[in-house]
Amino acid sequence: MSRTTIPRSVDVLVIGTGFAGLGTAARLKREGTHSFLVLERADDVGGTWRDNTYPGAACDVPSHLYSFSFRPNPDWSRLFARQPEIHRYLRDTAREEGLLPHIRFGAEVRDARWDPAEGRWTVTTTRGVFTGRFLVTGAGHLSDHRLPDIPGIGDFGGPVFHSARWDHGTGLEGKRVAVVGSGASAVQIVPEVADSASQVTVFQRSAPYVVPRADRAYTETEQRVFRRDPEAVPAHRAEIFWYLEAGFAARRAAPHQLAEAKAAARAHLERQIADPALRQALTPDHELGCKRVLISDTYYPALTRDHVTLEPSALARVEPGKAIAASGAAHAVDVIVLCTGFETTEPPYARLVHDADGRSLADHWARGMEAFASTTVAGFPNLFLVNGPHTGLGHNSIVHVIEAQIDYLLGALAWSRAQGDRTVEVSAAAQERYAADLDRQARGTVWDGERCRSWYVDPRSKRVTLIWPDFADAFRHRNGTFDPAPYAATAG
Incomplete structure (x- = not known):
């Protein structure tokens, strides 16, 4: 099938070609659905692994788990894969799963609206207008970088760029x-x-918690076993999954497990930083897990080098050739690299998606993101959010959650077709109960309380809206199978 033969009107429209978008598209095709398009604003697949090409870019989840269960890769070179290898894996997925003819590159979404009369989504992009019965967003949590409002940065006079848009020139x-x-x-x-x-x-x-990375290359023998034994990769994945899963107890603030995790981080800091003043400046002032726990064997040693200075305060303003800290210290600099994160609790795509009355998803989420089963939203029929509200994990692989959501949406599509192509919309009451239950689960965790200021927590409502407040296995158990009971179904 050539790209020109796929119509602009299809059953399923998918936004994005990261793990969420490509995973959805691959499973659609494997399940026999060929009437779908994937809209991608860039000129290549890969999402965050296409965009983040900064020096040292690598994953902090082990490679064999940070990949699709239905596309095992026996040839991962390292325990923690680096950006080029992960990007290559996603490119191979698009090519080998036959997805490239379904992808529209350079198609940045400008608007998406539900048409109740037609029972379809109309999506306006920079490459024209597309329609679909179902709309799947796979934009992810790390797709739109955040640029801080720093006084004077426009007058700096030298290169300034975000880590997600690394200037290799x-x-x-x-x-x-x-x-x-x-x-x-x-x-x-x-x-x-x-x-x-x-x-x-x-x-x-704010000083982060940093724990050992313990990265290593896989041996040729290990890779040979992974290639020859069909059970070897699933067994290795399971071993990694359950090892990481045990880490959630600390996020649940279980006293013994939390104390053990903090002791391990503290020991790592003490082993690598001898200077008492520097060690104190690198000691976190928040609970472990409130913010992302980082893994590195090289960060602390780098800070001890003679030409590296830790400024233990934020960048307050910029002058020509100078960066002024909140402490008042002035540092002469030639280049500014902004490692300032992403738009997470208020994702930009929410401003583009509108219900039948023209109200945006962002307006619906004024108190924070909500979605039933972390996937569907009341008032937005036939819309599925993959990697949306309450799907982040601070202790395990997001790909596990993505695959559970894909199973859920495929079940919804199959149920809709079996019911004569009925429109699927979750009830507001079911969504409210689900959100309230997750709010209750978040109480008493490391994300709960005034001391936790994190991208997992919505700053407007102080609600934990981005991270899943339970074990990763519990997400699949609860949200991996579609149940039509909470949904209102109307004729399509």
């Missing part, structure tokens, strides 16, 4: 570099930049 050899932030990207970038820059200043608003 700017050489850092011999330059004075400011790295703004100390999150997951920064701990990978700082050791790499320190190898070439003449001076590195790290602006740390």
Whole structure:
């Protein structure tokens, strides 16, 4: 099937070509659904693994688990794969699953509206208008980078760029570099930049918890076993999954497990940082797990190098050639790298998706994101959010959650067809009960309370809206199979 033969009106429209979008498309095709299109704003697949090409970019979930269960890769080179290898895996998925003819590249979504008269979604993009009975968003939590409002940054006079839009044309050899932030990207970038820059200043608003990475290459023998034994990869995946799953008890604030996790992080800090003042500056002031726990064996050692300075306060303003910290300290810099995260609790796609009355999903989410089964939204028929509200994990692989959601939406599509192509819409009451239950589950966790300021928590309502407040296995058990009982069904 050529790209030109696929009509603009299909059964299913999918937005995005990261793990969520490609996973949905691959499963649709494997299940025999060929009337679908994938809308991608860029010119290649890969989502966050296409966009984040900064030095040292790698995953912090083991490779064999951070991949589709239906597409095992026996040839992962390392325990923790690096960006080029993960991007290649997603490219191979698109090609080998026959998805490329279904993808419209350069099709940035500008508007999506439910048409109740037609029982279809109308999606306006930079490549024209497309319609579908079902709409699946796979934009993810890390697709739109966040640029902070820093006074004077426009007058800096030198290169300024976000880690997710790395400027490979700017050489850092011999330059004075400011790295703004100390999150997951920064701990990978700082050791790499320190190898070439003449001076590195790290602006740390809040010290993160950092634990050992213990990365290693897979041996040829291991890869040979993975290729020859069909049970080897699933067994390895299961071993990793249940090992990581045990880490949720600490997020649940179970005293013994939380104390053990904090002790391990503290021991890592003490082993790698000898200077008492620097160690104190790198000691977190929040509960472990409130923010993302980082894994690195090289970040702390990089901060001990003579030409690397930790500024234990945020970047307050910028002057030509200078970065001024909230502490008042002025640092002379040539390049500013913003490791300032992504739009998470208020995802940009929510402003583009509208119900039958023209009200946006963002308006519906004024108190924070909500979705029944973390996948469907009352008032938005035939809409499925993959990797949306309450799907983030701080302890395990998001791909596990994505695959459970794909199973759910495939069940909904099959049920709709069996009912004569009925429109599927969850009841408001069911969604309210589900959201209230997750609010209750979040109480007493490390994300609950005034001391936790995290991208897992909506700053407007203080509700935990992004992360799943339970074990990853519980997500699949609760949300991996479609049940039509909470849904109102009308003729399509």
